[in-house]
Amino acid sequence: MTQRLTHTEENYLKAIYKANEKTKSAVNTNTIAAYMNTSAASVTDMMKKLANKELIIYERYKGARLSPTGSKTATSVIRKHRLWETFLVQKLGFSWEEVHEIAEELEHINSDELITKLDEYLGFPKYDPHGDPIPSADGKFMLREQMILSQLNIAESGILVGVKNHETSFLSHLNKLNIALGSSILIKERSDFDKSLKVSVSEGADVVLTDMVAKNLLIRKS
């Protein structure tokens, strides 16, 4: 008896889910407000509604955490988002920095059958175009061994499997550097001064990555 939720309710659940991934404990009102780009007062209002619907466990002044139902809903929305992003890139030819906004709308389309068929059509992908894991229908994520590029030593190399930052500007920056999912990155030098790296990408020309960039690249050691 999954109740039908509004887009806004679904987005709040997603925000709590994502905030909780990082902090682990109950999520603050202000944190949610930042995620949702709204006021703390609005968040409090919504927390009461979601608690009433038993989607979250909420205690005044203590923050919120997802109930089992709420968690299921949140992962289902994330699943839909990531499957749609995969569709947009793999089938329609969008670039990875163009798909987030559109998927933000598509993720709220309400049809289990649609998602089942889309998943099949895409060949049951396990990762989306940014390398994020796509949860299965029952909410399980396929985990993988990964580390941050900055943790590699000189002469070590890795395959890019994901990015931590999804901003258009960051992704476009990677495009310009010819860095994409699957690229092989070999560390050649590290500056003692600012930790910037000289790397070669897929056996090609050398490029310089600031530490800020390197910290946002997830690789599998190779």
Added chain:
Amino acid sequence: MTQRLTHTEENYLKAIYKANEKTKSAVNTNTIAAYMNTSAASVTDMMKKLANKELIIYERYKGARLSPTGSKTATSVIRKHRLWETFLVQKLGFSWEEVHEIAEELEHINSDELITKLDEYLGFPKYDPHGDPIPSADGKFMLREQMILSQLNIAESGILVGVKNHETSFLSHLNKLNIALGSSILIKERSDFDKSLKVSVSEGADVVLTDMVAKNLLIRKS
């Protein structure tokens, strides 16, 4: 400078467009209320809002008609609906009676680029899975020569190019009779009593169609 509209506003515009297709003149409040499955009072409220935004021309007690902008918006929503229906059937393998509801949601996704790419991906289809014409980006419909099956005489035949009724029950009925878009239908007998037809479908076994069914089948004479 196309303003961003709510789903509801878009649905009202679509309703006015469709009602106007039939009646040609300004559309009554009650007619719109029936299309939207809401009260006349709500319609009046919305008419004021849409008139304020210059999407319709509205006169109290006289009804509404679309402005050029309103008409453009309505056709764009219809274009999106029909492209998505085509996607659902051709790519995801849905049956023609399953796609309307899902497309009712998808038609409100807001991205011109998405629709351009989807159109291309589908091979620029001119008709959707029910045989309805898909308007081009500039709002033009591809018309075709067609007539209603009931107008055929004995021994004449036609190719099914569209259906006038989109209800699930009607479409499932056609499925059972093995009638689909492209089927060739040959009239063999007509009952004087109730106008029911004995026809053969694509050179196959004979089936009986009630007049109610025959009136909803659009064919190209063959």
Added chain:
DNA sequence: ATATATTTTTAGACAAGACTAAAAATATTT
């Protein structure tokens, strides 16, 4: 052409999701 019926609009309310400003609770300093 007057009475009756129908259609449409107005008036007043409500729920959802948001806001601002002020009050209350909790955290952090000194």
Added chain:
DNA sequence: AAATATTTTTAGTCTTGTCTAAAAATATAT
């Protein structure tokens, strides 16, 4: 531990889209 700062909640409004009941306009029938 008192004073100050921060966070969170409450109170009161607003907008959107809806509703019902009553009033006004238009259409139909006698």
